[in-house]
Amino acid sequence: MSREGLVNAALLLALVAVPGWALWADAPFTITLATRAVIFALAAVGLNIALGMGGLVSLGHAVFFGIGGYAMGILASHAQNYTPLMEWPFEIAGTKSMPVIWLVAVLASGLAALLIxxxxxxTSGVYFIMITLAFGQMMYFFAISWPAYGGEDGLSIYVRNGxxxxxxxxxxxxYGLCFGLLCLVLVLHARxxxxxxxxxxxxxxxxxxxVRAVGLDPVRLQLVALVISGAITGLxxxxxxxxxxxxxxTMLSWQMSGEIMVFVIIGGVARLFGPVAGAGFYVLLEHLLGGVSEYxxxxxGLFLLLVVLFGKGGLVGVLAGRARHD
Structure with missing residues (x-):
């Protein structure tokens, strides 16, 4: 097994060991932190498909993250209030079923990624970055001005879906449910x-x-990658x-897009487990230093600067002892 394979195995083991220890120690908050890290890693894997494989630097991935969140919130809120989502031309009820919500979130996010x-x-380069950022801000302000679902105050769900x-x-x-989904998406990414x-x-x-010379359309390839990326981030x-x-x-804000980007860069762009390492490091740093200082x-930022300057393979690249130059 290569050194990177060993690093990946260690990260996977940590995702099993940490919540296992927390369960033994009766520390549910630690399990919640681990769940947060796994979900962030899942979002970052989505971005890594577009960024690492397709070279698409997107500052609008919070659009897909937020669409997935609002898909859950809207469906669950109608279910808990016993009101239909739509009455004409046919009635559509809300739901508290996670599989149904995931399907809607994936389809809605994938469709949004297709349209965007x-x-x-x-375009390409900085113009692509600015257009994705613009779409993100459009969706952010749309959500703020959507009073039916909380507007700026957001939307609360009383009981977690089933x-x-x-x-x-x-x-x-x-946590086990989220971890299982992350593993499935990592397998998909590897394939x-x-x-x-x-x-x-x-x-x-x-x-x-x-690529054009052999009869393939690079834009279509990137579009498919963006749709897959958006669907995973929506989940x-x-x-x-x-x-x-x-x-x-806030799930649709440019800050959220930036955080997802940070997960990928810190962990390692185009590395299979880079998003996992980056998200885990971010959550750990937030937990350890967040109580010490609000800054x-x-x-x-300093660590990100060091990674960009001296560790372009990210945490996984540094631990594996080599950088990827593909």
Whole structure:
């Protein structure tokens, strides 16, 4: 096994050991922190598909994160209030079923990614960054001005949604659910990286002219990557809203997009477990320093600067002892 494989295995073991220890020590808050890290890692894996594989630097991924969150909030709020989501031309009821909510979140986020991609992929570089940022801000202010679902105050859900056979109010069971989804998405990401699509997407990122020469459209490849990326990030948003039993416009803010980007950069762009390392480090740093100073993000910024200057492979690259230059 390569050194990077050992690092990945250690990270996976930590995701099992930490909540296991917390369960033994009767520390539910630690399990909640681990759940938060896993959900952030899931969102970052989504971005890593677009950024690491497709070279798409998006500052609007909070759009998909927030859409997933609002999909959960809207469906669950109608279910808890016993009001239909829509009455004409046919009635659609709300639901407290996690699988149904996840499906809606994935479809809605994927559709949003498709529409945004069709417009933003006409450009590249800084123009692509600014267009994705603009879409993010549009959705953010739309959510603020949407009083039916809380507006600026957000939307609270009284009871966490349910999953067949599990008690999702139990922190360790909800963690296991999130961890299982993260593992499935990591497997999907690994298969994408080794698939013909992944190889073509990587080539489109590096030498789009040669990809066109063999009859493939780089923009279509990037669009598919963006849709997959948005769908995964939307799933993470639904889980995050369920974890907090609350959804608000902050999930759509550019700061949220920046945080997801930070997870990927700190952990390692294009590294399979880079988002896991980055999200875990972020949550740990927030927990350890957040109670010491409200300016704890200064230390995060300094660390990010060090990673960019001296550890371009991110935490995983540094621990693995080599940087990736593909």
């Amino acid at each position: 991609g069709l417009l933003s992929l006409r 999953f067949p056979g599990l008690n999702t109010l139990d922190p360790i069971q909800f 994408l990286m080794r698939s013909p699509f992944g190889l073509a997407l990587n080539a489109a990122r590096q030498v789009p002219e040669r 993470a948003g639904a889980l995050f809203a369920d974890l907090n039993r609350f959804v608000s416009p 704890w993000q200064i230390f995060l």
